[in-house]
Amino acid sequence: MSSRCEVVIGLEVHVELHTRTKAYCSCPNEFGSEPNTNVCPVCMGLPGVLPVLNQTVLEYAIRTGLAFNCEIASFSKFDRKNYYYPDLPKNYQISQYDLPLCRNGYLDIEVDGVTRRIGITRVHMEEDAGKLVHGAAGTDYSLVDTNRCGVPLLEIVSEPDLRTPEEARAYLEKLKAILEYIDVSDCKMEEGSLRCDANISVRPEGSTVLNPKSEVKNMNSFRAVQHALAGEADRLCIILEEGGQFLLETRAWDEAAGVTVQMRIKEEASDYRYFPDPDLVPLVISPDQVEQVRSALPELPSARRQRFMADYGLPSYDAGILTGSRALADFYEACVGAYHDSKTVSNWVMGEFLRLLKVHNQDVPEARLTPSHLVEMLNLIDQGTISGKIAKAVFEEMFVSGRRPREIVEAGGLAQISDAGALSAVVQQVLDGNPGVVDDYRSGKEKALAFLVGQVMKATRGQANPQLVNKLIREKTQHS
Ligand SMILES: [Zn+2]
Numbered sequence: 001m002s003s004r005c006e007v008v009i010g011l012e013v014h015v016e017l018h019t020r021t022k023a024y025c026s027c028p029n030e031f032g033s034e035p036n037t038n039v040c041p042v043c044m045g046l047p048g049v050l051p052v053l054n055q056t057v058l059e060y061a062i063r064t065g066l067a068f069n070c071e072i073a074s075f076s077k078f079d080r081k082n083y084y085y086p087d088l089p090k091n092y093q094i095s096q097y098d099l100p101l102c103r104n105g106y107l108d109i110e111v112d113g114v115t116r117r118i119g120i121t122r123v124h125m126e127e128d129a130g131k132l133v134h135g136a137a138g139t140d141y142s143l144v145d146t147n148r149c150g151v152p153l154l155e156i157v158s159e160p161d162l163r164t165p166e167e168a169r170a171y172l173e174k175l176k177a178i179l180e181y182i183d184v185s186d187c188k189m190e191e192g193s194l195r196c197d198a199n200i201s202v203r204p205e206g207s208t209v210l211n212p213k214s215e216v217k218n219m220n221s222f223r224a225v226q227h228a229l230a231g232e233a234d235r236l237c238i239i240l241e242e243g244g245q246f247l248l249e250t251r252a253w254d255e256a257a258g259v260t261v262q263m264r265i266k267e268e269a270s271d272y273r274y275f276p277d278p279d280l281v282p283l284v285i286s287p288d289q290v291e292q293v294r295s296a297l298p299e300l301p302s303a304r305r306q307r308f309m310a311d312y313g314l315p316s317y318d319a320g321i322l323t324g325s326r327a328l329a330d331f332y333e334a335c336v337g338a339y340h341d342s343k344t345v346s347n348w349v350m351g352e353f354l355r356l357l358k359v360h361n362q363d364v365p366e367a368r369l370t371p372s373h374l375v376e377m378l379n380l381i382d383q384g385t386i387s388g389k390i391a392k393a394v395f396e397e398m399f400v401s402g403r404r405p406r407e408i409v410e411a412g413g414l415a416q417i418s419d420a421g422a423l424s425a426v427v428q429q430v431l432d433g434n435p436g437v438v439d440d441y442r443s444g445k446e447k448a449l450a451f452l453v454g455q456v457m458k459a460t461r462g463q464a465n466p467q468l469v470n471k472l473i474r475e476k477t478q479h480s
Helices: 055-067 165-181 222-241 287-295 301-312 316-322 326-336 342-359 371-382 388-401 405-412 420-433 435-442 446-459 466-476
Strands: 005-016 079-082 092-095 102-111 114-127 131-134 142-145 152-158 194-204 214-219 249-254 259-265
Touching: 005 165, 005 222, 055 102, 055 114, 055 152, 055 165, 055 287, 092 114, 102 165, 114 165, 165 194, 165 222, 165 301, 165 326, 194 222, 214 222, 214 259, 222 249, 222 259, 301 316, 301 326, 301 342, 316 326, 316 342, 326 342, 326 371, 342 371, 342 388, 371 388, 371 405, 388 405, 420 435, 420 446, 420 466, 435 446, 446 466
Parallel strands: 214 249
Antiparallel strands: 005 152, 005 194, 079 092, 102 114, 114 152, 131 142, 194 214, 249 259
8 A cells, every 4th residue: 555645735925015005116005996097107117217115015024024933134135036927017026036034934823723833934025016807708808907016015935834725724814814913914815915826745654855846826715725725635646646747837726617727837936037126225124123013013813812811711712713813803802891701702702793794704894793782782681681592683683784782672572571470371371281291390300391481482482581481380380
């Protein structure tokens, strides 16, 4: 029997920084503007212009490097990466080649309760290219939109330390969470502000050889990354088993077909003819400058998770989910700032809130339900105005309409029935309708009581106060 096929994955992530202006000129850095309106001679690469580095780009790049535990180089420079493409009017991209700003970092990920440290080779600054808008099927033209030319990008390159598609996904989720926490990008995969390419190769388990790798592109969601890598791993493992030849190639993920397809045999770095950009001065970064950025770093997900466990007494699992995105953690903290029971809040946020966000395909900031809605609803439960069961319906209604819980309860007549007079008749009806169960209960079967209470709850559409129903049934059956 042949040995197991080991998968080796490294990820390259490009993230657009949400600075106000572009990387080397003062054009607005805006998504969705009319095509070719956010441009100037610098980002169009016209002769005689001089790019000047946006200082916010540098600050964000240092912040990102520190958040990923990198060394920040005291000396760094920009290089030209030369290639021709219709949406790149300069015919080169300003990037960083042999002296990147940040190196030797790491990111800890957790999969199935196991923590693994994934190396980050480098984080460097570069600029985005424009966009080609292809004509509809049957047409023979493409349009060029240069608005994105010169938008600042960071490229974050991992070591080939990932071993499964699940780890790759966990890495990306953690990476995105950190980028959101440090507020350098809006990380919208659907708008292209966070993009991922994956390098994947296979080898017999135990071997340290690195076989030629496939670069997989065109993955537009974390789910797509996981699926594409699983598909490509299977394909490569079959080649390994059959003793076939590996190619250094670029493959595109075809979401609809569920397979990767070859795009081209990969270029080598030497094909790009990198050379230092003569228009931009090298960067000299002082330790003071780095310390300044470090001291202003916000709390990162892992620290916030620890604090949630310490301050709110949450289990590690809850704390991990709640701090998985900055927006969700902020939502949770706004709730517990106004409500005493942190675990109850956690249950509602992790349960119903996350469930409904998923069903309605929304992110936390888009939700109409605010922390004050949830706190008001929890108070209504505590006051006995609504039951926990009714609360679920109220919660969903708040989520959809954004109305206040008190208003929903009043308008829907959902308040709990805590009036013995009103409940007495219903209880009597249930007892009369179930004489056998009543006899069981009288003879000591406690389970029978639960059934009777359930019947009353059903008859009142969940609105009866369960404690009161219990009390009434005991009284009426003279069972103590
Ligand atoms: Zn410009």
